[in-house]
Amino acid sequence: MKVHVLCPASSVTGGPEALHQFVDAGQRLGYDMAMVYLPEDDPDPTPAVFKMYRPRVVRDIVDAPDSVVVVPETGTLQLLELRHATRALWWLSVEHFAVRNEAMRQAQKMPAGQRGPLDFVFDPRFGVVHFAQSEYARQFVARQGAEALMLTDYVRDEIVERARALRGGEKQNIVAYNPKKGLEFTQKLMAASPAEIQWVPIENMSPAEVAQLLGRSKVYVDFGPHPGRDRIPREAALCGCVVITNTQGSAGNEVDVPIGPDYKFDERHTLCVPQVLARIGEAMVDHARMAEGFAAYRQWIEDHRQAFLQESYTCLATLEAQIAQRARQRLAA
Structure with missing residues (x-):
């Protein structure tokens, strides 16, 4: 054959x-x-x-x-x-x-x-x-x-190894996002967000620069369409980010994005913006504990x-x- x-x-x-x-x-x-x-x-x-x-x-x-x-x-x-x-x-x-x-x-x-x-x-x-x-x-x-x-x-070895090295570094009050996906809703979050939270788009960056950003960030949000198992949410989790998504596409099931319902939000809901910002606020204050809750997701990605x-x-x-x-x-x- x-x-x-x-x-x-x-x-x-x-x-x-x-x-x-x-x-x-x-x-x-x-x-x-x-x-x-x-x-x-x-x-x-x-x-x-x-x-x-x-x-x-x-x-x-x-x-x-x-x-x-x-x-x-x-x-x-x-x-x-x-x-x-x-x-x-x-x-x-x-x-x-x-x-x-x-x-x-x-x-x-x-x-x-x-x-x-x-x-x-x-x-x-x-x-x-x-x-x-x-x-x-x-x-x-x-x-x-x-x-x-x-x-x-799968996420190739080079990315996995780089993420492992970055995961234990110092985290900042940064929310990383992909401006090519779900920008309209992300802008609503940014407009209502406290001033002490920095929102950084993933754009015009080399793969190493993306990893460096995710390594510094406490949260990665993705409110795009999720047409398949997207790589950036997985890389963000490997870098130690708390990952927050919507429920569209592959994010709508627990097989493709197995991060649990507490980190998935329906942006069509009238209270979605304050709910997401509340979860982000928790991650800013108690990042280490919340990130540890993603250990099973990280292992799943690596395996x-x-x-x-x-x-x-x-x-x-x-x-x-x-x-x-x-x-x-x-x-x-």
């Missing part, structure tokens, strides 16, 4: 890193794995930060009965080009798929309520195998009448590299079994 994983070229966000982790895990397990970067015009498309995964890079997809092509939800249309290979879709972000599907549906002036152009992935005739990076994604796929195997990701290897094995073995079954069916036909 040959496995080709499609990845956006020169992208260093969380989704592409997960794709690199899967290729790496498959290679370690002895599978014939290869990364296909799109577009193909870069002679050295593997980002420097991901070279540690040492992916084997090829330019051409092998569309054959003994091949598998894995795409993230941003590459769904690539699956339609296949005629013989097994199609696999890895749900790294539910929202990216939904937004693109709706935009295409409107562009094609399809009637309201009709399934979008990308919904072919749920049609059994296409035989798409689904992987879910989050429980949130798994539940979404289930609601469409399909099943997804869990294939998450996930081994869990991901097992998930990768399960997914690849399932694909292998499916290819073998189809081969038997062809022989019997």
Whole structure:
């Protein structure tokens, strides 16, 4: 079995890193794995930060009965080009798929309520195998009448080790936040916040600078959409932050963001702003005790590299079994 994983070229966000982790895990397990970067015009498309995964890079997809092509939800249309290979879709972000599907549906002036152009992935005739990076994604796929195997990701060793070193440092009355996510509600918190609390956006920073900020911060807030298991909340927890989120997307369940209900708030509630600020105030005064309550979450994050290897094995073995079954069916036909 040959496995080709499609990845956006020169992208260093969380989704592409997960794709690199899967290729790496498959290679370690002895599978014939290869990364296909799109577009193909870069002679050295593997980002420097991901070279540690040492992916084997090829330019051409092998569309054959003994091949598998894995795409993230941003590459769904690539699956339609296949005629013989097994199609696999890895749900790294539910929202990216939904937004693109709706935009295409409107562009094609399809009637309201009709399934979008990308919904072919749920049609059994296409035989798409689904992987879910989050429980949130798994539940979404289930609601469409399909099943997804869990294939998450992990925080790489470099980040874990750096966070451990920073975790015991001196903390300041800082709340860190990502201005690209949930900024409207975060601004409400900032406007009502006591003057002694400093709010610092995570922007225009290198990975080391992000870690330094999180290492100094007592709290990290994230009121964004949570389209999958986002990395920054995990890194913040590893750096010793008290993590506070909303209940959107993957933050809405205890599988993807297992931090407990006392640290999750529904921003639609009229009392949400004072409730969140009260929790932040507690963390400013009693940070050490509250951060200790995240020890199980931190251990869960650190253990996930081994869990991901097992998930990768399960997914690849399932694909292998499916290819073998189809081969038997062809022989019997």
